[in-house]
Amino acid sequence: MSTALKILVPVKRVIDYAVKPRVNSARTAIETAGVKHSMNPFDELSIEAAVRMRERGTPAVTDILALSAGPPKCVDVLRTAMAMGADRSIHVEISDAEVKEKGELEPLGVAKLLKSVVEKEERNLVILGKQSIDDDSNQTGQMLAGLLGWGQATQASKIEFEGDNVSVTREVDGGVETLRCPLPMVITTDLRLNEPRYASLPNIMKAKKKKLEKMTLQDFGVDDGRRLKTLKVEEPPARQGGGKVEDVDGMIKKLKELGAI
Amino acid sequence: MPPLRLNPTLFNRCRASSRPRLLRPALLPRFLAAQARWSSATTEPNQPDPDGGTQGAPSSQKHIKYTSESYPEIKRDSKFGGLSEKHVQYFKELLGTESAVIDGFSQDATDDLEPFNSDWMRKYKGHTKLVVKPGSTEEVSKVLKYCNYNMLAVVPQGGNSGLVGGSVPVFDEIVVNMSRMNKIRDFDEVSGTLVVDAGCILEVADHFLAEKNHIFPLDLGAKGSCQIGGNVATNAGGLRLLRYGSLHGNVLGIEAVLPDGTVMDDLSRLRKNNTGYDIKQLFIGGEGTIGIITGVSIQCPQRSKASNVAFFGLESFGKVQQAFCAAKGQLSEILSAFELMDGPSQDLVHRVTDKKRPLEGQHPFYCLIETSGSNPDHDSEKLESFLENVMGEEIVSDGVLAQDETQIQSLWSWREGIPECLGHWGGVYKYDLSIPLPELYKLVEDTRERLTSAGLVGDDETHPVVGVVGYGHMGDSNLHLNIATRRFDKEVENKLEPFVYEWIAKRNGSISAEHGLGLAKKAFIGYSRSETMIRLMKQIKELYDPNGIMNPYKYI
Missing domain, CATH: 3.30.70.2740 (Alpha-Beta Plaits)
Incomplete structure (x- = not known):
């Protein structure tokens, strides 16, 4: 009989993938005010992976806990996570003012928070997105595994269970690599792992009744000190648009000007 | 429609191993392009494909049947003069640059003329030997005046994305292509009034407006190639009509050239103007039969900040109607689209694309609802109570709500992808x-x-x-x-x-x-309009175009 899974899925609220990000006027960050936000796409994959594990049934999944740390609006992505199938969620609230003053949590701070949650909630599997699409750090999962002393399998494109061992396929240059690792462990997800489901209306309704706990960083006794400093954020140089010529003569003239002929 | 909203973003950087869902319907055109026998007979033209090109641009047009062969009952009207060396010379001198005239009269230019002679559905093909592309209203005026005097028939042409063969010649009519008149003339941010040249491409105008937080009150699948002048001349409907109304209401003014060369400058920017007959309305939906539109001023609404999309499965058409009433009642001012798709249409889309269906079970009917508003929280609240209501009352059997922009686009592809898939x-x-x-x-x-x-x-x-x-x-x-x-x-x-x-x-x-109407529906107008109405229409035509040179053999 294999161990039942108690899964933690951290989710991040980020600028919607389809929105074109703009640098703010002070050039210190990306403009977030009035911009559509959604769940980090990699985190959607993590939720989907967890829900599919439960649907498969072996090993049994006792509980899927979603967690988000950030401003009050993070509740939206937690509701989405629960509508997709997470059982309950924790919102570690960081006020907008605090984010403004100190900046967002850094990967190490998040990893420490997650470690504390894992211990408190007795988790034996953490599934995270391999990175968030806003800061692209790709660090939290690895740091968490390090802090916990657990095995890690990053960028998973396939997850299979063999007793208490988990076999994870990851895409590497020129092929795939398969890792086998015992529970407890940390898995980070990659794009090919699955195709996340839509939140269905009945499940959206049900999600409203699911438990959503509000907590703070202090509740977990986490040092969230910032160690990184953003000096400047700039847009990549604008693409030089091509020119149009009226006719063949125009083109020949242009090419001569440029010394091409 | 468009399935055209994908922006390159941050996320692209981590797309080395992209999941299919993120490619959205863009997969579709590529898939179809490989099999484009007749497929483009049904698709919106020139949809962008994932490689950045376009599909729907006819590739081998050699076997398009001439319209004159498919419609043997239509005979060339002998009152029209034939093209001569002198005529061609006149246009060349008038328009100056070489690119403004495609001359198939004094030389062989069959390939160059092809895109102007035939439509994108590859259903209609004319025999023109001359395409002129005037660059200003004045040039349009001179072209028409000359043609009218010499009894040369003309076909006004925009993006040539019509569905009824109205924008291509039947015989040797001269094509007056508006693509060189493509400037945005003026935009007033306070009133939202946009003034553009007729040849301005719809998507270009919409992108321009997006920068200024406004939106063009018209959206349709062919937006990447259709021109605003053509949209107005055909009174195009499209996806935003429910919300913003028809062009008859949104167009504030029109500048057009009559067949005798008269420039009708009615480029009003006023919303209210009750001074006499509203002549410009005749040009909206007039399909180029009484003159050529050269400029348009149009009322553009504020762009919505928040939009949501829900997709429903329903048991019967009765339930669809109930859902529609509920949506109108409860979503009222934020409802921006209510689209219907029947089960078989979705089955065919699924058969062609093999994409994962949004809903698990199958349903006889599907609806797509879009809301757009200025306050995301307010919209969500309304939408949620509406969804609770229609689910609770069992009006809809099942449904999903898009959680992010990508899902919004993906759900839209089940509606917008239908025409493409049917041509498979x-x-x-x-x-x-x-x-x-x-x-x-x-x-x-x-x-x-x-x-x-x-x-x-x-x-x-x-x-x-x-x-x-x-x-x-x-x-x-x-x-x-x-x-x-x-x-x-x-x-x-x-x-x-x-x-x-x-x-x-x-x-x-x-x-x-x-x-x-164009050519395709001309013969059937009697099923929708009375004899009196048709007679009145003919009087208008007679009055504005006594020589009948404008877009002959079509419309009424």
């Missing part, structure tokens, strides 16, 4: 109809029954018809009845026509809701 097997008979709402779907059932009982519908090659589907703009009582076929077949055609038109006439519907 060969040809499509398309009918674009206005029908009183309660009976909207009955036509599809009746037509399906008629073709099935005639033994024409089936899953193998021996049956010409693949499926009979209905979809459309529920919010505007506008149904698209499409019959996907493996080949164009006389027997199918005889079963469909005049059956469909008679069915529509009995219910006082319209045989052409948004596509116009």
Whole structure:
């Protein structure tokens, strides 16, 4: 009989993938005010992976806990996570003012928070997105595994269970690599792992009744000190648009000007 | 429509191993391009494909049948003069630059003329030998004046993305292509009034407006190639009509050139102007038969900050109507689209794209609802109580709500992808109809029954018809009845026509809701308009174009 899974899925609220990000006027960050936000796409994959594990049934999944740390609006992505199938969620609230003053949590701070949650909630599997699409750090999962002393399998494109061992396929240059690792462990997800489901209306309704706990960083006794400093954020140089010529003569003239002929 | 909203973003950087969902319907055109036999007969033209090019641009047009052969009853009117060396010379001198005239008269320019002679559906093809591209209103005026004096027939042409063969010549009419008049003349941010040249491409104008937080009150699949002048001349409908209304209301002013060269400068920017007959309305939907539109001023609304999309499965058309009433009642001002798709249309999309369906079970009807508003929280609250209501009352059997922009686009692709997918097997008979709402779907059932009982519908090659589907703009009582076929077949055609038109006439519907008349529907106008109305229309034509040089053989 294999161990039942108690899964933690951290989710991040980020600028919607389809929105074109703009640098703010002070050039210190990306403009977030009035911009559509959604769940980090990699985190959607993590939720989907967890829900599919439960649907498969072996090993049994006792509980899927979603967690988000950030401003009050993070509740939206937690509701989405629960509508997709997470059982309950924790919102570690960081006020907008605090984010403004100190900046967002850094990967190490998040990893420490997650470690504390894992211990408190007795988790034996953490599934995270391999990175968030806003800061692209790709660090939290690895740091968490390090802090916990657990095995890690990053960028998973396939997850299979063999007793208490988990076999994870990851895409590497020129092929795939398969890792086998015992529970407890940390898995980070990659794009090919699955195709996340839509939140269905009945499940959206049900999600409203699911438990959503509000907590703070202090509740977990986490040092969230910032160690990184953003000096400047700039847009990549604008693409030089091509020119149009009226006719063949125009083109020949242009090419001569440029010394091409 | 568009399936055209994907922006390159941050996320692209981590797309080295992209999941299929993120590619959205963009997969579709590429897939179809490989099989484009007749497929483009049904798609919106020039959809961007994932490689950055366009599909729908006809590749091998060698075998398009001449319109004059498909319609042998149409004879070239002998009152029109033929092209001469002198004429060609005149246009060349008038327009100056070499690129403004495509001359197939004094030399062989068949290939260059091809895109102007034939339409993107590859259904119509003319014999023109001359294309002129005036660059200003004044040049348009001189071109028309000359043609009128010399009895040379002309066809005004925009993006050539029409569906009824209205923008291509039948015989040797001179094509007046508006693509060089493509400037945005003026935009007033306070009133939202935009003034553009007729040849300005719709998407270009919409992008320009997006920068200024405004939106063009018209959106349609062909936005990447269609021109605003053409949109106005055909009174295009499209996806935003439910919210923003028709061009008859949004166009504030028109600058047009009459056949005798008179410039009609009615480029008003006023919303209210009750001073005499509103002549510009005749040009909206006039399909280039009384003059050429050269400039348009149009009222553009504020762009919505928040938009949501929900996708429903419903048990019956009765429930669809209930859902529509509920949406109007509860979402009212934020409702921006209510689109209907029947089960068979979604089955065919699924068969072609093999994409994961949004809903788990299958349903006889599907609806797509879009809301747009200025306050995301306010919209979500409204939408949620609406969704709770329609689920609770069991009006809808199942549904999903898009959680992010990518899902919004993905859900839209199940509606916007229909025309493309239907063309997968060969040809499509398309009918674009206005029908009183309660009976909207009955036509599809009746037509399906008629073709099935005639033994024409089936899953193998021996049956010409693949499926009979209905979809459309529920919010505007506008149904698209499409019959996907493996080949164009006389027997199918005889079963469909005049059956469909008679069915529509009995219910006082319209045989052409948004596509116009052009050549394809000219013969059938009598099913929707009385003799008196047609006579009055002919008087207008006679008055403005006494020589009949404008877009002959078409319209009325």
